[in-house]
Amino acid sequence: MRFTRILHEQRPRWARIDDEVAHVLDASPIDAFAEGGDSGGARTPRVETTVPLASVHHLPPVVPPVFYAVGWNYRSHVAHGAALGDAKGVVPTRPEVGYRANNALTGHRSPIVVPDGVTGRFEAEGEVVAVIGRRLRRATREEVVDAIVGWTIGNDVSAREWQHADRTFWRSKNSDTFKPMGPWIETDVDPMTQKTTVRVDGEERASFATGDMIFDAADYLVEASRYITVNPGDVLWMGADTTCPIAVGQTVEIEISGIGTLTNPVVAETTPSPEGSPA
Incomplete structure (x- = not known):
């Protein structure tokens, strides 16, 4: 469904x-x-x-009470990030969750808006997203599996110069529209056997086995629920294998087999004209 x-x-x-x-x-x-x-x-x-x-x-297929996200969950991404100075090249040894902001969410076909002042690398990452359907606290792996109502697709957009300049990801990953999600939640799919493909203007830029993760969703949720109550509607973005440069005027598609395709154009921010001046 x-x-x-x-x-x-x-x-x-x-x-x-x-x-x-x-x-x-x-x-x-x-x-x-x-x-x-x-x-x-x-x-x-x-x-x-x-x-x-x-x-x-x-619209985004769900507005989560809490927006969880993980990073460096594919070995090739760790190596690639280290080469670019985004990571230390150390493969994680335990599943630790991070957070993103709901204001960054936008839906299928809605634009990714590049804010004024963004320069340098502006990138997309295709991610599978677990949608939680039941409360979890100190959950077993079996309870976590039963609590996932379905799966959707996320595009983790990042402004890398801001990421390196700031102490946190507050604007580099959480600016408005930087987290497209959709187009729907698929309840009948095993994401670990699927393929993720990223296209820019119809040209394939990345393709990888979705399930080739260091830790899966159950690993993260079992660990998180030892300390945090996870609630229905919460989402967990599962990280990406690689990044893809995108720019104003382009359209990015994230396809995950068995789920669908999330499509978003990239546009420049438009600044409202001062009152009384020509629009």
Whole structure:
């Protein structure tokens, strides 16, 4: 099953995706999963209306209570980062989560906006994203696997000069629109057997086995839940094998087999004209 959030009649709504149509739902499928899951204890969201998929405005498929992200989770990325001065070249020995900001989220087909002042390397990274459907605290691996409601796609956009200049990732990775996510959540896929492909203007720039990770989602969530309560709707971005340069005027696609393709154009920031001046 595929479900997502769309803008319908000027309101964010949940929808179930079937082929080329979007069925607008009256409730959140993540809430239903959290409350009843496979036991049938929660009411299944009902379809209110159906619209053509091609006509919908895609929103991020979930707005997470907490936005978790991991880094350096592929050995080739560690080596590549070390060569560029982004990392020390040390392969992680334990699964540690980091955080990103919800304001950076944007949906499928929405623009990635390059802020004024960005220079140097501006890059995309294709990542598989775990979407949590049940509360986790001191969870076992089996409990974590059962708690993942589905998987979506993320594009971890980074302004590298800001990343190196600042003490934190506050703007280099968390500026508005720097975290496209979508187009939907796929509930019936094993991401560890899929392939991630990154294209820029239709040209393949990267391709790697999605599951060729140092640690998988269960590793991270078992460790995190020893200290942190993970809640329904939280997401965990799983890192990338490599980075791809992108620039204003280009379109970047992240495809993960079995899930779909996340597409976003790259545009320059436009500064509003002062009141009374020509637009």
